[in-house]
Structures are given as C-alpha cells and as structure tokens.
Amino acid sequence: MSAVPIAVYGATGHTGRLVATELLARGHPVVLGGRDATGLIELAADLGEGDRVTVRPAALDDPEALRALAASAPVLIHCAGPYALTGPPVVAAAIDVGTHYVDHAVEVHHVKDLFESYSGAGVRIVPGMSFYGGLGDLLAALAAEGMPRVEKVTVGYAVSGWRMTSGARRTADLLINEVERITFTDGAQRVGPLPMYTTTYVFPAPLGPRMMIGPFPTGDAVTIPRHVPTDAVEVLLTATTFTEPQVFTSEHVDDTERAATAFTVAAEVVAGGVHRTAHVTGHDIWWAGAVASVEAALDLASDYHREPGTGVRSPAETFPAGPFLRRLEELGAFVLAVS
Structure with missing residues (x-):
C-alpha cells in the first residue's frame, strides 16, 4: 500500500x-x-x-x-x-x-x-x-468460530508488572468508582448497580487457576455479543494486578520498566459441554x-x-x-x- x-x-x-x-x-x-x-x-x-x-x-x-x-x-x-x-x-x-x-x-x-x-x-x-477490550473481542470471535450458539463467553485478563501511565491512572480511578456497571447476561445487555466480586478462573497452562475480580469493565461486554451468538459474557481480571507494588504510583517510571509486563488474555467459550479457548501470552501490554x-x-x-x-x-x-x-x-x- x-x-x-x-x-x-x-x-x-x-x-x-x-x-x-x-x-x-x-x-x-x-x-x-x-x-x-x-x-x-x-x-x-x-x-x-x-x-x-x-x-x-x-x-x-x-x-x-x-x-x-x-x-x-x-x-x-x-x-x-x-x-x-x-x-x-x-x-x-x-x-x-x-x-x-x-x-x-x-x-x-x-x-x-x-x-x-x-x-x-x-x-x-x-x-x-487495544490490549484491553480489543484482544478479548478478537479472541472470543476466534474461539467461537463455527459454533452456531454459545452458552457463555469468559474473557480472562492476567496481568502482572503493570505500570500505569497518568492517563491510565485517571481511567482506573473512574472505572473503580463506577456504580452503573454494564454486563451481558441471559441474552441481554444490562446496566445497573453491581458490586465487584471474586471468582476463580482456570487459564491455559502454565498459569492454571487464578483468583479473579469481576466484572472487569472493558468493552468486551458490549462488543462480543454483537458477533458471537451467546447468552452471557463475563470479563475478569487477576485480583493480584491491582495489589502489586507501584501499580498506582508508577506514572513516571522509565519505558524499560513500563514494558516489563507479563500478560495472558484468554477467551473461553462453552457450548453443549464443549469448551474451546483462544489465548495470547506476551510482554508489554502497551x-x-x-x-x-x-x-x-x-x-x-x-x-x-x-x-x-x-x-x-x-x-x-x-x-x-x-x-x-x-x-x-x-x-x-x-x-x-x-x-
């Protein structure tokens, strides 16, 4: 081009x-x-x-x-x-x-x-x-490819070593304090008060089971049902991501430290007892x-x-x-x- x-x-x-x-x-x-x-x-x-x-x-x-x-x-x-x-x-x-x-x-x-x-x-x-939202949306489409109906899509974000920028910190503050959460359950989008919860999600090896927080408020809950015929979408983030040292106080770290992130994003679809997962692993979410x-x-x-x-x-x-x-x-x- x-x-x-x-x-x-x-x-x-x-x-x-x-x-x-x-x-x-x-x-x-x-x-x-x-x-x-x-x-x-x-x-x-x-x-x-x-x-x-x-x-x-x-x-x-x-x-x-x-x-x-x-x-x-x-x-x-x-x-x-x-x-x-x-x-x-x-x-x-x-x-x-x-x-x-x-x-x-x-x-x-x-x-x-x-x-x-x-x-x-x-x-x-x-x-x-981008990383949050975009990868989950694409992975869900890949995992569900060829399936006429999906009972549930779960997108799990496992992130360690995240160092927020000033813009990301402001965004995180807004998201954490949101009251009206957007979810997709029972085949419909829902907007309303919903407390955050903890659950366990099993990532592909070598990560395995991880404690997660949900609903993680990315765009996945809005975008995935547009192209995956599903009854529910659940979006989760590893609970340890926000408890690591410096995650909220790292606006001014250098680019090398900011790039030292480890991540896995997995989209799992369930249909009639069949589980299919598409996932990516890498470093540097930015x-x-x-x-x-x-x-x-x-x-x-x-x-x-x-x-x-x-x-x-x-x-x-x-x-x-x-x-x-x-x-x-x-x-x-x-x-x-x-x-």
Missing part, C-alpha cells in the same frame, strides 16, 4: 509515542496531535524523521483544530484517555471530515455510547482497538496495544478496506479475527494458541 499519513491524537503520551514510532517504522508519515503544543514539537524533534512528521496541536474544546487534525489523514488513532472525557469531541471531528477513527478505550460506557450515538456515521469507527491499533489503522487506510463500510464496529466485526491475530503474532506482539 502507499505510505499514507496517519494522525495520532494524544501523541505525547506513552501509547501515542509508541504508535507514532511504529507507524514511522512501517514507512508511514505521522501527524502528531494533542493538547500540548510544546510537547508535540519536542516529540517531533525526538523522532528525528524530518518532514515525515507534522505537528497539529488541537485542544479538546477547539473543534476547528480537531477537524484540521482529522482531515490531515485517512485514519486517526486516538490515544489520549480517559476516553469517556476525550472521546466525544475527537470522534465527532473525525466524522465531520470523513476520517476513520480507532481508539484505545478500555471504558465500557464509552464503547456503549459510541455504538448508540454514531451507528449511522459515514466513516468506520473502531473503539477499544506495545501490544499500540501494534494492534497501528495494524487496524493501516488496514482501514489500505486497498484491503477500500470500501470498509461505515458506522461503529467492534475489532472482530471489522477484521477477520484469526488472520488479524496471526498478523499481530508475526509482528511480535504476543504468542497465539487455540485449544
């Missing part, structure tokens, strides 16, 4: 830098956007790619600047959370100028709101195309998410998606789950297995 430019909003954050660096490594010009004009200029200098990098500052309360940023590329990757706060003006700008939109959102309410508000948009909108969003954006900008359709679609509704996950595996994002 031709080396079209890709716009990155929130480029000065950790994820934004990873996305911009990956795009440049793939031979694509980048347009750096965000609220910090000085930081964007410094990032452009650090990247050292000359005129392959353009800077377009855009505050969230400046619709004209946001539209100018979005209009500079066929696809915009949004990397600045919390998305419940930053998402609406950025996605609105992309829609206004006809630019496809991809984001890294973990927040389930944001994902739900996009599906409800922009189903008729004239561009493709893919929320949660880079895995960045590569996933870059791959998605380049597909949307390529001949592969010359007519990608419009409106809001989950990752697995937009990209064939098996081939897409295997491409990410080839890029070194993780190791994929199906059992």
Whole structure:
C-alpha cells in the first residue's frame, strides 16, 4: 500500500509515542496531535524523521483544530484517555471530515455510547482497538468460530508488572468508582448497580487457576455479543494486578520498566459441554496495544478496506479475527494458541 499519513491524537503520551514510532517504522508519515503544543514539537524533534512528521496541536474544546487534525489523514488513532472525557469531541471531528477513527478505550460506557450515538456515521469507527477490550473481542470471535450458539463467553485478563501511565491512572480511578456497571447476561445487555466480586478462573497452562475480580469493565461486554451468538459474557481480571507494588504510583517510571509486563488474555467459550479457548501470552501490554491499533489503522487506510463500510464496529466485526491475530503474532506482539 502507499505510505499514507496517519494522525495520532494524544501523541505525547506513552501509547501515542509508541504508535507514532511504529507507524514511522512501517514507512508511514505521522501527524502528531494533542493538547500540548510544546510537547508535540519536542516529540517531533525526538523522532528525528524530518518532514515525515507534522505537528497539529488541537485542544479538546477547539473543534476547528480537531477537524484540521482529522482531515490531515485517512485514519486517526486516538490515544489520549480517559476516553469517556476525550472521546466525544475527537470522534465527532473525525466524522465531520470523513476520517476513520480507532481508539484505545478500555471504558465500557464509552464503547456503549459510541455504538448508540454514531451507528449511522459515514466513516468506520473502531473503539477499544487495544490490549484491553480489543484482544478479548478478537479472541472470543476466534474461539467461537463455527459454533452456531454459545452458552457463555469468559474473557480472562492476567496481568502482572503493570505500570500505569497518568492517563491510565485517571481511567482506573473512574472505572473503580463506577456504580452503573454494564454486563451481558441471559441474552441481554444490562446496566445497573453491581458490586465487584471474586471468582476463580482456570487459564491455559502454565498459569492454571487464578483468583479473579469481576466484572472487569472493558468493552468486551458490549462488543462480543454483537458477533458471537451467546447468552452471557463475563470479563475478569487477576485480583493480584491491582495489589502489586507501584501499580498506582508508577506514572513516571522509565519505558524499560513500563514494558516489563507479563500478560495472558484468554477467551473461553462453552457450548453443549464443549469448551474451546483462544489465548495470547506476551510482554508489554502497551506495545501490544499500540501494534494492534497501528495494524487496524493501516488496514482501514489500505486497498484491503477500500470500501470498509461505515458506522461503529467492534475489532472482530471489522477484521477477520484469526488472520488479524496471526498478523499481530508475526509482528511480535504476543504468542497465539487455540485449544
């Protein structure tokens, strides 16, 4: 494909830098956007790619600047959370100028709101195309492939050594304090008060049984039922993830320490006594998410998606789950297995 430019909003954050660096490594010009004009200029200098990098500052309360940023590329990757706060003006700008939109959102309410508000948009909108949400959605589609009906989908996230960025910390604070939780049970989406609970989930070897907390409020509960015919979706996170030292006080650690994450994401489907699981294992959730969003954006900008359709679609509704996950595996994002 031709080396079209890709716009990155929130480029000065950790994820934004990873996305911009990956795009440049793939031979694509980048347009750096965000609220910090000085930081964007410094990032452009650090990247050292000359005129392959353009800077377009855009505050969230400046619709004209946001539209100018979005209009500079066929696809915009949004990397600045919390998305419940930053998402609406950025996605609105992309829609206004006809630019496809991809984001890294973990927040389930944001994902739900996009599906409800922009189903008729004239561009493709893919929320949660990242580690949390995106991988679970794709793995569930792969595990359920060929099954006419699934009784339950369980997505388990096992994460150790997570070091949050400032944006991730703000997002976590919002999610932990949420009262209205979104779940999918008895074949229907439900919104209402629901306390968090603990349970045990058995990951594929070598992890095995782990104590988990649920419902973990990612977009999986909204996206998976759109393409997997299931009665229930349960999303869980290892209970130890939030109790590890430094997880909530690590905004300023260096990139090497932030990359030292170990993860497994497993999607298990149950149908008529048959259990099938697709899972990935790897290191550095930030880079895995960045590569996933870059791959998605380049597909949307390529001949592969010359007519990608419009409106809001989950990752697995937009990209064939098996081939897409295997491409990410080839890029070194993780190791994929199906059992």
